[in-house]
Amino acid sequence: MISYLIDEPFLALLHFNVIFIYKFTLIILSIGFMTDKSTSALHEKEGVSQPETTSKSSADKIKINRSKQPSVDEFVSHILKGDITYLSRAITLVESTNKKHQQKANNILERCLPHANKSVRIGITGVPGVGKSTFIESYGKYLTAKNSKVAVLAIDPTSSINKGSILGDKTRMEQLVTDANAFIRPSPSGTSLGGVAQKTRESIILCEAAGYDTIIIETVGVGQSETAVHSMVDFFLLLKISGAGDELQGIKRGIIEMSDAIVINKADGDNTKNASIAKVEFNRALHLYPPKESGWQPKVLTCSAIENKGIDTVDTMINEYLTLSKKNYYFAQRRNEQNKYWLLATIEQQLKDNFYNNTKVKDQLTKEIKKLEKGKITPFNAAKRLLDLK
Ligand SMILES: Nc1nc2c(ncn2[C@@H]2O[C@H](COP(=O)(O)OP(=O)(O)O)[C@@H](O)[C@H]2O)c(=O)[nH]1
Ligand SMILES: [Mg+2]
Numbered sequence: 001m002i003s004y005l006i007d008e009p010f011l012a013l014l015h016f017n018v019i020f021i022y023k024f025t026l027i028i029l030s031i032g033f034m035t036d037k038s039t040s041a042l043h044e045k046e047g048v049s050q051p052e053t054t055s056k057s058s059a060d061k062i063k064i065n066r067s068k069q070p071s072v073d074e075f076v077s078h079i080l081k082g083d084i085t086y087l088s089r090a091i092t093l094v095e096s097t098n099k100k101h102q103q104k105a106n107n108i109l110e111r112c113l114p115h116a117n118k119s120v121r122i123g124i125t126g127v128p129g130v131g132k133s134t135f136i137e138s139y140g141k142y143l144t145a146k147n148s149k150v151a152v153l154a155i156d157p158t159s160s161i162n163k164g165s166i167l168g169d170k171t172r173m174e175q176l177v178t179d180a181n182a183f184i185r186p187s188p189s190g191t192s193l194g195g196v197a198q199k200t201r202e203s204i205i206l207c208e209a210a211g212y213d214t215i216i217i218e219t220v221g222v223g224q225s226e227t228a229v230h231s232m233v234d235f236f237l238l239l240k241i242s243g244a245g246d247e248l249q250g251i252k253r254g255i256i257e258m259s260d261a262i263v264i265n266k267a268d269g270d271n272t273k274n275a276s277i278a279k280v281e282f283n284r285a286l287h288l289y290p291p292k293e294s295g296w297q298p299k300v301l302t303c304s305a306i307e308n309k310g311i312d313t314v315d316t317m318i319n320e321y322l323t324l325s326k327k328n329y330y331f332a333q334r335r336n337e338q339n340k341y342w343l344l345a346t347i348e349q350q351l352k353d354n355f356y357n358n359t360k361v362k363d364q365l366t367k368e369i370k371k372l373e374k375g376k377i378t379p380f381n382a383a384k385r386l387l388d389l390k
Helices: 008-035 056-067 072-080 084-095 099-115 132-145 193-209 225-230 253-258 269-286 311-327 330-357 359-373 379-388
Strands: 120-125 150-155 182-185 214-219 235-241 261-265 299-302
Touching: 072 084, 072 099, 072 193, 084 099, 084 182, 084 193, 099 193, 120 132, 120 225, 120 311, 132 150, 132 214, 132 261, 132 311, 150 193, 150 225, 193 214, 193 225, 193 330, 214 225, 225 253, 235 253, 235 269, 235 311, 261 269, 261 311, 269 299, 299 311, 311 330, 330 359, 359 379
Parallel strands: 120 214, 120 235, 150 182, 150 214, 235 261, 261 299
Antiparallel strands: none
16 A cells, blocks of 8 residues: 555655674674574583593504505405405505506416407497486496496597586496495596507406496587597497487597497487487488498487486497307407507507606707797707617
């Protein structure tokens, strides 16, 4: 009724003032409570000091045991028994830049090699946000429920530089991480993709020796790690979402060509129909690519990683591929080729590392670059001088 008599701006001002005074009073009252210890519920009596839970001698023992490096024999026997603690520590050695650690890691690897090679290695790629981690968790749980052991490794050469997570990134795989049949190892940090990829490959060997049946490798999907992952897996799966073109999804033609399957994720809710349409389109497009050496015709499937839908179909498809590629010997032949590739890649990496870590080279390189900038020398002569350094 009053609003008929008083104009609106005045009413708004009055309303504002009332709220302000109310909030101000509340603040004053709560400050009063906080400072007055006798009335505050937050007041605590001083506690009685508690005795130490571990004795000093046992704490020291734990420290020594932690810092003590197990021998190569100990490492190998525990890894072969599937001991996750030793597996993790061995991977840490593999990832170490310390020469002694690397030597030890190489000895462990050599001893584990005869026990490796029995798993199925699957690479998962796709742009950030497409649902790779969610898919791996869902597929991983599907496999462990069948009593299969799953190891998940990630290749992320940028993780040391770009620590921030990408939109809704689900890196932790909360459910799979607590699964006794699963082993999840986050990406080793490293600046060079070559280095990180080599470490991941070596970690695969250790995981296989530890009895993991399926090794899943997640790429960051920014267009560089795919080739490296492709060269270390048996099956390469490209995850996509419907509705965005290849350009928008940052997928290069080469990556589609490498893929053994395209799985359209997030086929749920309103997106279900679009995913089915995309499936038909991709299927048509895939037939335009040249046939694969493996004799396998790449498949297109849909799934919802979040709702665990279509995961069984993906598993059936992967098994079909394995049956075919083992029957026509492509599986073994490809692993052999991959070994050769990694032999050469490791030599290349080692040569480069040795070269750039040489202090003489470091000094001379700075000088040559300065001269080069002044236009005094040619890059070829500079390179020759550097390469000739002993
Ligand atoms: N609706 C729907 N969302 C999903 C699905 N899979 C993943 N997501 C969501 O997409 C976001 C990115 O997922 P993530 O697994 O981190 O993608 P990644 O960057 O490729 O590893 C997260 O918010 C997920 O919850 C799915 O099948 N359906
Ligand atoms: Mg991820």
